[in-house]
Amino acid sequence: MKRGSILGYDLNEKYCQISYYDEAKDEPETLEVAVDNYQIPLMLGYYKERWVFGKEAKRLATINEGCTVTDLFHRAMRREKVRVGAKNHDAVWLLAKFISLTLEGFKDIEYITFSVPFTNIDMSKMLKGIGQYLGISKECVCVQDYKESFCHYMFYQPKELWQYESALFYCDAQEIQAYMLRRLNAISGRGKDMFVTVDEVANARMKELAAIYPVLNVDKAKDADERFKTFIQSVFEKKVVSSVYLTGEGFENNWYPNSLKVLCNGRRAFLGNNLYSKGACYASIRKCRDYDEGPIYLDETKMTEQICLRMRVNGHEGWYPIVAWGTHWYESDGQWEVILEDTSDIEIHVETLAGEDLQVETVSLQGLPERRDYSLRVQIEAMFLDERTCKLTFRDVGFGEFFPSTGFQVEKVLHLGGINGQFNSMS
Structure with missing residues (x-):
């Protein structure tokens, strides 16, 4: 095969x-x-x-x-x-x-x-390094947590399954956790972008689970079923839920028939243990296809600001992000080459999802030679020093044998709002 x-x-x-x-x-x-x-x-x-x-x-x-x-x-x-x-x-x-x-x-x-239970800068560096050990360039290795994998999985399901909120229940031998996929309140004027998140809305440690997994104890199963049913009702209270997903080894035995009736009341329910790996695969597909449409996943670890430059791409002029919201700051470094039409100042826009304010910064290109016929080639590099500080570097890289580099270089440090507090304001 x-x-x-x-x-x-x-x-x-x-x-x-x-x-x-x-x-x-x-x-x-x-x-x-x-x-x-x-x-x-x-x-x-x-x-x-x-x-x-x-x-x-x-x-x-x-x-x-x-x-x-x-x-x-x-x-x-x-x-x-x-x-x-x-x-x-x-x-x-x-x-x-x-x-x-x-x-x-x-x-x-x-x-x-x-796809891992949690992610941070150390986890990202370790797994990207392992990817390089396998012969995969770090640009072709992505690291995301289980909540984001659930989100990517749902993007590829029929729209009616996440028309409203969608629930995920994870169960092991001791605990049940409940997560909810929902849309965020985006700021007006942000185009057609839709922003979503996954919240852990409840969890419960159930001593009965240890008794029913992996060996089914009838009396303990009835108690666990009743407690799980009550747990579901508390999670779904005042919510409109389109679909429910059950994952984890604790759901392998059919100990929850009454709870299942509540789960399936007016919504579709699914059971399986490969949701996270499939969600990760869907994320890889989106990256390979440069698929920018569809919802953008946000959580308290993601950037709610993006840095844009005015450029013409494929004949279309507009403000294009060189650092996009919905990414981790420690994975947002990048390098690009552009052809300048003139040597005037470069204007930078920093847009935020946490408010309507637009931060405008200017970089002076005084010292660059004037060249005609689009022969002024500049390399732009974005490097994050921490979650709140991004350094942009603009370098003259010349134009082949016709115009060697002048050695011109200028830097601009952008001070961003960071991730603290901004994500919550969108909820």
């Missing part, structure tokens, strides 16, 4: 899961490791000078052969050293080894999105 080169990779402390874009079906497919089982245990083994992973590593641990490593996810995040046999290894290297083994069946990976 031919597998795709556009991937979504669900990674957490217990397992990984891989979805890939199937061009024939024009949608993601999830890699099966057994019949109706997509989850690869996050475990690495070493036996007779050979690395193994997943179920084979689990079998080594069971029969007490070779060396096995568990808790790879957290060990890598803590940058630990791990002894395997007679050698010490960086935990990040071990995680990279595990990921590379799971992806051996995929050749010439074009784009990969990692």
